Amino acid sequence: MAHDIATVTRRYKFAASHRLHCDRLSAAENVRVFGKCNNPNGHGHNYVLFVTVRGRIRPDSGAVVDGATIDRIVNECVVKRFDHTDLNLDPGFANQTTTGENLVRFVWELLVKEMPDVELDKVGLIETRDNYFEYRGEAVACR
Amino acid sequence: MAHDIATVTRRYKFAASHRLHCDRLSAAENVRVFGKCNNPNGHGHNYVLFVTVRGRIRPDSGAVVDGATIDRIVNECVVKRFDHTDLNLDPGFANQTTTGENLVRFVWELLVKEMPDVELDKVGLIETRDNYFEYRGEAVACR
Amino acid sequence: MAHDIATVTRRYKFAASHRLHCDRLSAAENVRVFGKCNNPNGHGHNYVLFVTVRGRIRPDSGAVVDGATIDRIVNECVVKRFDHTDLNLDPGFANQTTTGENLVRFVWELLVKEMPDVELDKVGLIETRDNYFEYRGEAVACR
Amino acid sequence: MAHDIATVTRRYKFAASHRLHCDRLSAAENVRVFGKCNNPNGHGHNYVLFVTVRGRIRPDSGAVVDGATIDRIVNECVVKRFDHTDLNLDPGFANQTTTGENLVRFVWELLVKEMPDVELDKVGLIETRDNYFEYRGEAVACR
Amino acid sequence: MAHDIATVTRRYKFAASHRLHCDRLSAAENVRVFGKCNNPNGHGHNYVLFVTVRGRIRPDSGAVVDGATIDRIVNECVVKRFDHTDLNLDPGFANQTTTGENLVRFVWELLVKEMPDVELDKVGLIETRDNYFEYRGEAVACR
Amino acid sequence: MAHDIATVTRRYKFAASHRLHCDRLSAAENVRVFGKCNNPNGHGHNYVLFVTVRGRIRPDSGAVVDGATIDRIVNECVVKRFDHTDLNLDPGFANQTTTGENLVRFVWELLVKEMPDVELDKVGLIETRDNYFEYRGEAVACR
Numbered sequence: 131m132a133h134d135i136a137t138v139t140r141r142y143k144f145a146a147s148h149r150l151h152c153d154r155l156s157a158a159e160n161v162r163v164f165g166k167c168n169n170p171n172g173h174g175h176n177y178v179l180f181v182t183v184r185g186r187i188r189p190d191s192g193a194v195v196d197g198a199t200i201d202r203i204v205n206e207c208v209v210k211r212f213d214h215t216d217l218n219l220d221p222g223f224a225n226q227t228t229t230g231e232n233l234v235r236f237v238w239e240l241l242v243k244e245m246p247d248v249e250l251d252k253v254g255l256i257e258t259r260d261n262y263f264e265y266r267g268e269a270v271a272c273r
Numbered sequence: 274m275a276h277d278i279a280t281v282t283r284r285y286k287f288a289a290s291h292r293l294h295c296d297r298l299s300a301a302e303n304v305r306v307f308g309k310c311n312n313p314n315g316h317g318h319n320y321v322l323f324v325t326v327r328g329r330i331r332p333d334s335g336a337v338v339d340g341a342t343i344d345r346i347v348n349e350c351v352v353k354r355f356d357h358t359d360l361n362l363d364p365g366f367a368n369q370t371t372t373g374e375n376l377v378r379f380v381w382e383l384l385v386k387e388m389p390d391v392e393l394d395k396v397g398l399i400e401t402r403d404n405y406f407e408y409r410g411e412a413v414a415c416r
Numbered sequence: 417m418a419h420d421i422a423t424v425t426r427r428y429k430f431a432a433s434h435r436l437h438c439d440r441l442s443a444a445e446n447v448r449v450f451g452k453c454n455n456p457n458g459h460g461h462n463y464v465l466f467v468t469v470r471g472r473i474r475p476d477s478g479a480v481v482d483g484a485t486i487d488r489i490v491n492e493c494v495v496k497r498f499d500h501t502d503l504n505l506d507p508g509f510a511n512q513t514t515t516g517e518n519l520v521r522f523v524w525e526l527l528v529k530e531m532p533d534v535e536l537d538k539v540g541l542i543e544t545r546d547n548y549f550e551y552r553g554e555a556v557a558c559r
Numbered sequence: 560m561a562h563d564i565a566t567v568t569r570r571y572k573f574a575a576s577h578r579l580h581c582d583r584l585s586a587a588e589n590v591r592v593f594g595k596c597n598n599p600n601g602h603g604h605n606y607v608l609f610v611t612v613r614g615r616i617r618p619d620s621g622a623v624v625d626g627a628t629i630d631r632i633v634n635e636c637v638v639k640r641f642d643h644t645d646l647n648l649d650p651g652f653a654n655q656t657t658t659g660e661n662l663v664r665f666v667w668e669l670l671v672k673e674m675p676d677v678e679l680d681k682v683g684l685i686e687t688r689d690n691y692f693e694y695r696g697e698a699v700a701c702r
Numbered sequence: 703m704a705h706d707i708a709t710v711t712r713r714y715k716f717a718a719s720h721r722l723h724c725d726r727l728s729a730a731e732n733v734r735v736f737g738k739c740n741n742p743n744g745h746g747h748n749y750v751l752f753v754t755v756r757g758r759i760r761p762d763s764g765a766v767v768d769g770a771t772i773d774r775i776v777n778e779c780v781v782k783r784f785d786h787t788d789l790n791l792d793p794g795f796a797n798q799t800t801t802g803e804n805l806v807r808f809v810w811e812l813l814v815k816e817m818p819d820v821e822l823d824k825v826g827l828i829e830t831r832d833n834y835f836e837y838r839g840e841a842v843a844c845r
Numbered sequence: 846m847a848h849d850i851a852t853v854t855r856r857y858k859f860a861a862s863h864r865l866h867c868d869r870l871s872a873a874e875n876v877r878v879f880g881k882c883n884n885p886n887g888h889g890h891n892y893v894l895f896v897t898v899r900g901r902i903r904p905d906s907g908a909v910v911d912g913a914t915i916d917r918i919v920n921e922c923v924v925k926r927f928d929h930t931d932l933n934l935d936p937g938f939a940n941q942t943t944t945g946e947n948l949v950r951f952v953w954e955l956l957v958k959e960m961p962d963v964e965l966d967k968v969g970l971i972e973t974r975d976n977y978f979e980y981r982g983e984a985v986a987c988r
Contacts, residue, residue: 136374139405145973147862147889147931152476163477165484171931174862174889176973180405187378190295191306192370197404198308216862216886227478231422235473258860258891261483262425262466279517282548288830290719290746290788314788317719317746319830323548330521333438334449335513340547341451359719359743401717401748431687433576433603433645457645460576460603462687502576502600544574544605565803568834581905592906594913609834616807619724620735621799626833627737656907660851664902690912691854691895708946711977752977759950762867763878764942769976770880 137251138194139182142204144213147174148228151218172216179208179237180254183245195248207240230255230263238265280394281337282325285347287356290317291371294361315359322351322380323397326388338391350383373398373406381408423537424480425468428490430499433460434514437504458502465494465523466540469531481534493526516541516549524551566680567623568611571633573642576603577657580647601645608637608666609683612674624677636669659684659692667694709823710766711754714776716785719746720800723790744788751780751809752826755817767820779812802827802835810837852966853909854897857919859928862889863943866933887931894923894952895969898960910963922955945970945978953980 149172150164160168167173181204185194211220217228222240226232238253252266292315293307303311310316324347328337354363360371365383369375381396395409435458436450446454453459467490471480497506503514508526512518524539538552578601579593589597596602610633614623640649646657651669655661667682681695721744722736732740739745753776757766783792789800794812798804810825824838864887865879875883882888896919900909926935932943937955941947953968967981 133378133411135409136377137407138374139407141403141405143974145888145890147887150478152478154476163479163482166929169929171934172862172887172889173860173929173931174887174891175860176889176891187372187374190297192293192295192372192375193306194374196306214881214884214888216888219886229473229478231424231473231480232478234422235419259858260427262427264423264425266421268419276521276554278552279520280550281517282550284546284548286831288745288747290744309786312786314791315719315744315746316717316786316788317744317748318717319746319748330515330517333440335436335438335515335518336449337517339449357738357741357745359745362743402715429688431602431604433601452643455643457648458576458601458603459574459643459645460601460605461574462603462605500595500598500602502602505600545572562807562840564838565806566836567803568836570832570834579907581907583905592908592911616801616803619726621722621724621801621804622735623803625735658902658907660853660902660909661907663851664848689856691856693852693854695850697848705950705983707981708949709979710946711979713975713977759944759946762869764865764867764944764947765878766946768878 134186135184136187136194137182137184138197138200139180139254140197140200140204142179142181142201142209143176144179144209145174145176146212146215146217147172148217149173150227150229152227172218175257177212177233178256179204180252180256181237181241182251182254183248184251185248195246199246203244203246204241207244208237211240230257230261231265234263234265238267242267277329278327279330279337280325280327281340281343282323282397283340283343283347285322285324285344285352286319287322287352288317288319289355289358289360290315291360292316293370293372295370315361318400320355320376321399322347323395323399324380324384325394325397326391327394328391338389342389346387346389347384350387351380354383373400373404374408377406377408381410385410420472421470422473422480423468423470424483424486425466425540426483426486426490428465428467428495429462430465430495431460431462432498432501432503433458434503435459436513436515438513458504461543463498463519464542465490466538466542467523467527468537468540469534470537471534481532485532489530489532490527493530494523497526516543516547517551520549520551524553528553563615564613565616565623566611566613567626567629568609568683569626569629569633571608571610571638572605573608573638574603574605575641575644575646576601577646578602579656579658581656601647604686606641606662607685608633609681609685610666610670611680611683612677613680614677624675628675632673632675633670636673637666640669659686659690660694663692663694667696671696706758707756708759708766709754709756710769710772711752711826712769712772712776714751714753714781715748716751716781717746717748718784718787718789719744720789721745722799722801724799744790747829749784749805750828751776752824752828753809753813754823754826755820756823757820767818771818775816775818776813779816780809783812802829802833803837806835806837810839814839849901850899851902851909852897852899853912853915854895854969855912855915855919857894857896857924858891859894859924860889860891861927861930861932862887863932864888865942865944867942887933890972892927892948893971894919895967895971896952896956897966897969898963899966900963910961914961918959918961919956922959923952926955945972945976946980949978949980953982957982 150167151160222236234253234255242250255263293310365379377396377398385393398406436453508522520539520541528536541549579596651665663682663684671679684692722739723732794808806825806827814822827835865882866875898910937951949968949970957965970978
């Protein structure tokens, strides 16, 4: 029954450095496109990550999912991988820039198959206090 | 006309204690499922509640709804009921656990019929800074 | 491909004064409808504005849109217009009240045609810490 | 005994409009000194006020002061006076500008004699997210 | 040299329930003094704890103290003790109420002797978003 | 007169990468002292900087200092220097680690001689949401 559906969002954080740079662009184009985010020695952020799952409220537990399970998965697959690292050196970014857009999509890909009996609804990311990115897989296409 | 539709979210808060415990589970299972949230003497939270309504911007007032009316309803039906109480003793939780999921659904049920000429869009709840729950009635089913 | 779609939200702020008052209502009705927000000499807010765009993650840059371009547009069309002003004196509010609902719709109208190869997804506005408004154009109608 | 001393800070808020303007300065000087805060029609803020009292933890109640009493005093003397008003029209600002500095000092003066068996320690004020003012009476002089 | 002195504040959190009640007061007096905080079944909070230490910046590490050491001490002595419990059942509150004032003083007492080569400067506690308590031992007496 | 004294705090931000590493320590010691902050490729933060000045409220302007002047100085001397850079490559950190303690002290040194007719009171820095550093020059010694 539809009335059993809720979403649960859990918040995580990781501190990482990165530099926005695209090998296919010239140095001048990189500066034009990425501005100071292309500064040669990189910079960093305290990333805040929101993982939202969506599912049926289970009658026994009253929960959509066991929070500790989600925490374990996100910490294993995402936080440990990125926390206190340079994102540009991560293999997942070998062929793409470390923009917030690519980062939320990559986090989605890392998590979507790991979800235990619950649907991954969206992945959100605060990069700076004035910058937020969100990715919802295919769902967003049929808004 | 579709262009008249907006949503308004108002924020409320209440402080309450609770304990996650399911009578149908054994003591050991309760610990496994709920972890420290099953500690025998309960604990508590500063809950932050977001009530979102959705409707036509009325030409005269320029408002979707009179905010004071929403405040009165939410305070009467929800905040007064839960603020500075033990949620586990509330009759609405006699047969279900006081999880965030059950709580947002219960708040939805308390509010949905009270809405004055405006549609209840969603109910959100922050339980801790890393934990957020959301319920949208049937709407969520046809995302 | 649907998997290329993400949203980007950028945050802006402006401080402005306003007074909720509708010429078509009597003085008594204005007080009843708007309460203290109808106080004759106005009051003010630190408005926080969220502009969300939605589009394809471009393969080269890894971005949905150039953030600096969005910033330039929003600052030119919205922030400069409203920051450190009295909203009631803005021509856009000559015939409508300066409610949060009218304000998010007006910001949408100011921005929607300026978007560079990207879709305006929603406009959100925090008026006070307990008050949030959102407008999505026609999209909201087919939720 | 010194070990009985603690401070308690309570937070309040009020929304008000103001304009920074000094009659003793020329129009050009006003613009130079106050910038856009001197814009003719004023603007506004969501002010956040912090009132800190300091005193002995009373053995019976375990409190330095009855919070409800402080709330009543601050609401009566400050919040009601300023909330949803134009600060420039307040008699207390007839001869001084409505800067954050003058405002915290004025709030201090309004409150310091009303304190019930407890010492006013400091008054803090957030005007915008990037702007905070603090006043401590004579205490600050002997830092 | 004085120029080597800095303070470091680290933030912790715990969720707990409590009830303000003083055995030496009558039922009526308890209600009068503590209001809804005296409700019979208790309520709860997400407490946010700030522990500030003060000391010399060590030339080698550039740190006043090893943050991991402070974390271990505060987690062992305070967070584990209070998180997901009913404060009223803690032995430390057998003879005193669980007010914010008594709580910050008690946290100070739990920590002050455990500090490793660094001075405990102050203990702060947010109980609700409008309520903050601070304790500084004897230091506060000679402001 | 003491009653003229107030403090003004202004908030700034910069995103930077860094790595905690001390050349005088062995690799093993560096890991022991700095933990994951010593990871070889560095990481990053969204730093939030608070600059507090203290002085007489000037009768004409009602301000302790011209905010735009402080902003210009802090932006020139600090924000531009550190924003979107790798702190470890800054000449100021050639001989000291990029800890929060060294960073607030260094910011103090960059600013203290630039202050225009106003006293620098303290420099505060948020490195992560659970980590805050503060430096007050000699003042802190005579607490």
